[in-house]
Amino acid sequence: MNELSLHILDICQNSTKANASLISIIIEESTKKNTFTIDIIDNGDGMDKETLERVTDPFFTTRTTRKVGLGISLFKMAAEQSNGFLTILSEKTKGTSLKCMFELNNIDRAPLGKIEETIAILLLNAEGADIVYKHVVNDLIYIFDSREVKEVLEDVPLTDLNVIVWIKDNIKEGILNIHKEETL
Amino acid sequence: MKSLADLKKIRDAAQKKVTMRGKNDGTRVLVGMATCGISAGARPVMNKFVELITEKNLDTVTVTPVGCIGECSIEPIVEVLVGEQRTTYCRVDEKVAERIFTEHIIGGKVVEDNIIGKFRL
Ligand SMILES: Nc1ncnc2c1ncn2[C@@H]1O[C@H](COP(=O)(O)OP(=O)(O)OP(=O)(O)O)[C@@H](O)[C@H]1O
Numbered sequence: 321m322n323e324l325s326l327h328i329l330d331i332c333q334n335s336t337k338a339n340a341s342l343i344s345i346i347i348e349e350s351t352k353k354n355t356f357t358i359d360i361i362d363n364g365d366g367m368d369k370e371t372l373e374r375v376t377d378p379f380f381t382t383r384t385t386r387k388v389g390l391g392i393s394l395f396k397m398a399a400e401q402s403n404g405f406l407t408i409l410s411e412k413t414k415g416t417s418l419k420c421m422f423e424l425n426n427i428d429r430a431p432l433g434k435i436e437e438t439i440a441i442l443l444l445n446a447e448g449a450d451i452v453y454k455h456v457v458n459d460l461i462y463i464f465d466s467r468e469v470k471e472v473l474e475d476v477p478l479t480d481l482n483v484i485v486w487i488k489d490n491i492k493e494g495i496l497n498i499h500k501e502e503t504l
Numbered sequence: 505m506k507s508l509a510d511l512k513k514i515r516d517a518a519q520k521k522v523t524m525r526g527k528n529d530g531t532r533v534l535v536g537m538a539t540c541g542i543s544a545g546a547r548p549v550m551n552k553f554v555e556l557i558t559e560k561n562l563d564t565v566t567v568t569p570v571g572c573i574g575e576c577s578i579e580p581i582v583e584v585l586v587g588e589q590r591t592t593y594c595r596v597d598e599k600v601a602e603r604i605f606t607e608h609i610i611g612g613k614v615v616e617d618n619i620i621g622k623f624r625l
């Protein structure tokens with residue numbers, strides 16, 4: 321996977337599978353600390369201690385269609401390749417939170433890529449978890465919250481594809497703007 | 505910037521359209537979106553469907569991500585459901601997605617080149 325936003329999509333699909341009703345994705349870029357961090361927090365079923373301990377092992381999975389679970393181990397490898405790390409906290413019935421840290425200027429760090437497409441797909445999931453996306457570039461912040469969009473939409477479903485396209489454009493422009501302002 | 509006013513316009517237009525929609529006359533497009541699918545390029549494929557459907561204003565077609573179908577080596581996998589008829593496509597890229605859209609979803613003719621049987625044999 322050559323974009324971090326593809327890993328994010330994959331990790332968030334775990335949250336969806338774990339029946340999360342809210343997934344928060346927080347990206348923080350700090351030039352001062354030279355860090356690029358991704359936090360993914362869900363309120364899903366969580367994992368017991370044994371599962372949690374084995375979750376970064378590629379030969380562990382609770383899925384039945386295949387013997388290897390790859391998602392988390394791939395993300396961990398991507399982090400370690402650029403001098404970063406991945407940690408996971410989880411509690412049964414409470415939820416799971418995953419932190420992935422990269423060196424901002426490391427040449428082996430994949431770009432974030434099309435995060436707006438990732439979020440659009442998450443919102444189109446039949447399970448329909450809400451998504452909060454927060455992107456921080458030094459002191460500038462962009463926030464998207466699907467619950468706010470739903471309020472505006474009244475009885476129109478969030479999965480209306482014209483709405484999805486609006487959301488995609490809003491996120492793309494929002495992130496572009498904070499990067500632009502930052503370089504001014 | 506895509507503004508709140510734009511979103512409200514979309515809402516108002518959608519509210520007017522609702523009454524014209526049939527019960528089950530929709531086509532459903534399912535895109536395999538587990539690790540194997542994502543690695544093989546399922547996200548741009550799904551995005552392509554979203555774009556094509558909105559461009560043509562086909563509000564009876566839905567597109568939904570689904571989990572693993574267990575055929576990792578022939579991902580990305582796309583299923584098209586029209587009424588009772590289910591067609592499974594594999595190794596779909598943006599070009600094939602465009603063909604599925606024009607030839608199958610709009611034209612009603614299955615794109616034989618990418619149906620799953622061809623790859624399982
Ligand atoms: N957010 C989460 N909440 C609850 N359980 C989780 C979560 N994320 C991962 N898990 C557990 O960890 C296992 C491993 O996850 P991982 O994404 O690495 O592989 P997978 O989902 O099993 O398969 P793949 O991602 O390759 O399709 C999962 O099967 C699931 O049991």
Ligand SMILES: [Mg+2]
Binds near residue numbers: 333334389391392539
């Ligand atoms: Mg997974």
